[in-house]
Amino acid sequence: MGDLISLVVPFYNEAxxxxxxxxxxLPVLDAVPDTAWEIVCVDDxxxxxxxxxxxALAQADTRFRVLEFSRNxxxxxxxxxxxxxARGAAVIPIDADLQDPPALIADMVAAWRKGAEVVLARxxxxxTDGMLKRKTAAWFYQLHNKxxxxxxxxxxxxxxxxxxxxxxxLKQLPERQRFMKGLFAWVGFxxxxxxxxxxxxxxxxxxxxxxxxxNFALEGFTSFSTVPLKIWTYMGxxxxxxxxxxxxxxxxxxxxxxxxxxxxxxxxxxVLFFGSAQLISIGLLGEYIGRIYMETKQRPxxxxxxxxxxxxxxxxxxxxGGS
Ligand code: UDP
Ligand code: MG
Numbered sequence: 001m002g003d004l005i006s007l008v009v010p011f012y013n014e015a016x017x018x019x020x021x022x023x024x025x026l027p028v029l030d031a032v033p034d035t036a037w038e039i040v041c042v043d044d045x046x047x048x049x050x051x052x053x054x055x056a057l058a059q060a061d062t063r064f065r066v067l068e069f070s071r072n073x074x075x076x077x078x079x080x081x082x083x084x085x086a087r088g089a090a091v092i093p094i095d096a097d098l099q100d101p102p103a104l105i106a107d108m109v110a111a112w113r114k115g116a117e118v119v120l121a122r123x124x125x126x127x128t129d130g131m132l133k134r135k136t137a138a139w140f141y142q143l144h145n146k147x148x149x150x151x152x153x154x155x156x157x158x159x160x161x162x163x164x165x166x167x168x169x170l171k172q173l174p175e176r177q178r179f180m181k182g183l184f185a186w187v188g189f190x191x192x193x194x195x196x197x198x199x200x201x202x203x204x205x206x207x208x209x210x211x212x213x214x215n216f217a218l219e220g221f222t223s224f225s226t227v228p229l230k231i232w233t234y235m236g237x238x239x240x241x242x243x244x245x246x247x248x249x250x251x252x253x254x255x256x257x258x259x260x261x262x263x264x265x266x267x268x269x270x271v272l273f274f275g276s277a278q279l280i281s282i283g284l285l286g287e288y289i290g291r292i293y294m295e296t297k298q299r300p301x302x303x304x305x306x307x308x309x310x311x312x313x314x315x316x317x318x319x320x321g322g323s
Contacts, residue, residue, distance in 0.1 A: 002033070002034030002035045002036060003034070003035055003036070003088070003089045003090065004035075004036045004037070004038060004087060004088045004089055005032075005035055005036070005037055005038075005088040005089065005090045005091070005092065005109065006037075006038050006039075006040055006082075006086035006087060006088030006090070006091045006092070007025070007029075007037065007038070007039045007040065007091075007092050007093075007094055007105075008040045008042070008079060008082030008083055008086055008091055008092065008093045008094070009021070009039060009040065009041050009042065009082070009093075009094055009095070009096050010042050010044055010075050010078035010079055010082065010093075010095070010096065011041055011042065011043050011044060011046060011050050011054065011078075011096045012043075012044040012045070012046055012050075012072060012075070012078070012207055013046045013047060013048045013050060013204070013207070014046065014050050014096045014097065014204060015046070015048045015049045015050045015053055016204045017096055017097050017098065017201075017204055018050065018053045018054065018057070018096070019053070020098060021096050021097075021098060022057055024098055024102050025039070025094075025102045026061075028102040028103060028105055028106065029063075029105070031106060032105065032106050032109050035109065037063050037088075038063055038064075038065055038086070038087065038088060039063050039064045039065065040065050040067065040082045040085050040086050041054045041057070041058075041064060041065065041066045041067070041082075042066075042067045042069065042078040042079075042081050042082045043066060043067065043068045043069060044069050044072050044073060044074065044075065044077070044078040045069045045070070045071040045072030045073065046072075051066070051068055054066045054308070055308050058308045058309040062309065064309055065085070065307070065308065065309035066307065066308040066309055067081055067082065067085060067304050067307050068304065068305045068306045068307070068308070069081070069302055069303065069304060069305065070303040070304070070305045071303075073301070073302045073303075075158075075207070076178045076179065076180050076301075077178065077301045077302040078302070079093050079158060079178075079180050080178050080180070080301050080302065081301070081302045081304065083167060083170060083171070084171060085307075086167065088164070089163070089164050090109070090112055090161050090162060090163050090164065091161070091162050091164075091167050092105060092108065092159070092160065092161045092162075093158045093159060093160065093180075094158075094159050095157075095158070095159065097201045097204065098201075099201055100121065100157065100159035101196050101197075104121055104159075104194060104196050105161075107119075107194055108121070108160075108161040108194065109161065111161070111192045111194065112161050112163065115190070116161075116163075116190055116191065116192035117162070117163040117165060117166055117189040117190040117191070118160060118161070118162055118163070118166055118184075118189050118190065118191040118192070119160060119161040119191075119192050119193075119194060120153060120156045120160050120191060120192070120193040120194065121156065121157070121159045121160055121193075121194050121195075121196055122153065122154075122155050122156050122193050122194065122195050122196070123155045123156075123157070123195075123196060123197070124155070124195045124196065124197060125197045132210075133213070136213065136217075137155075138154070140217045140220065141154040141155075142154075143221075144217075144220055144221060144225070147221060147225040147227040147228070148182075148221070148225035148227070149225075150182055150185050150186045150225075151185060152181050152182060152185045152220075153185065153193070156181075156193075157181075158180055158181065158184070160184065162184075163189070165189070166187055166189050169187045169189070170183060170184070170187055173186075173187075175223075175295060176294060176295055176297075176298070176299060176300075176301055177219065177223065177291060177294055177295065178301060179216075179219050179220050179223040181220065182220055182223055218287065222287050222288060222291060223291075228284050228287075229284060229285070229288055232277075232280075232281040232284065235277065235281075239273075239274070239277065243270075
């Protein structure tokens with residue numbers, strides 16, 4: 001019956017939300033005409049019984065497939081795994097906590113059937129997210145889009161619909177450290193945007209603390225822009241020019257007024273300034289070199305312990321199929 005569309009859902013310690021997620025999502029999927037569904041659930045190394053609940057779902061309903069990671073690899077890896085495993089003509093990544101409204105799925109599918117290759121869902125109102133998170137997110141997008149040629153649309157999360165052609169393009173990107181928002185934007189394709197209001201989490205807590213978000217932002221900058229590296233060349237040229245001017249001034253002053261008490265202060269300030277500039281730039285270099293190091297290791301983005309349900313075409317149930 002019609003097209004197969006895949007939902008890709010990352011789960012990390014979401015035992016409290018799974019039943020609610022299934023109850024909310026299934027009626028929505030049933031209401032979309034001419035469509036068959038698979039729901040690729042990725043258990044990202046949960047420690048709270050999430051896996052058992054997912055497997056139970058897969059046993060009760062063959063549309064659910066479950067990938068079990070060997071440990072927690074992070075949301076980006078979970079999304080990558082789900083997208084790799086998805087077999088649908090279109091793929092929709094969606095959070096497990098119902099912050100991405102399932103009701104939008106029908107509209108996304110409709111837009112896709114009208115010819116869109118990517119259907120973005122844009123949050124028009126993030127008041128459920130807290131002032132600090134909103135502000136820092138806005139700064140991140142502004143700065144990122146100034147620095148990088150890859151424009152990441154603001155207030156658009158991972159919740160979107162992608163045609164098979166886009167998914168296959170994504171799968172061609174070989175990098176191991178996957179900043180999905182950036183990769184999604186990088187591949188391009190014909191895009192349509194839908195607006196929605198972001199809801200509060202259905203249950204449980206956000207898995208992203210302030211520091212995790214900071215690292216995430218850094219990952220975004222350094223994955224898609226080399227400006228932070230190049231900027232130091234110009235800073236260096238500028239401060240060198242300034243130093244030469246200052247030296248000339250010192251010489252003239254000495255010639256005109258004679259040699260007064262040698263200035264401790266100016267020396268100290270100069271040493272401190274250049275010291276800190278060097279530390280910052282070394283730190284930045286370290287960021288990129290670290291990334292090069294990680295990439296050259298060619299480690300896989302994720303490891304799967306077991307798959308449940310009919311993933312990858314194997315029509316098996318209840319976890320007798322490794323992958
Ligand atoms: N998630 C994951 N691995 C992680 C952290 C989060 O798979 O290491 C999943 C989580 O289960 C949820 C989604 O990513 O389905 C979004 O997480 P969360 O709601 O905590 O993020 P927020 O909405 O606060 O950005
Ligand atoms: Mg959330």
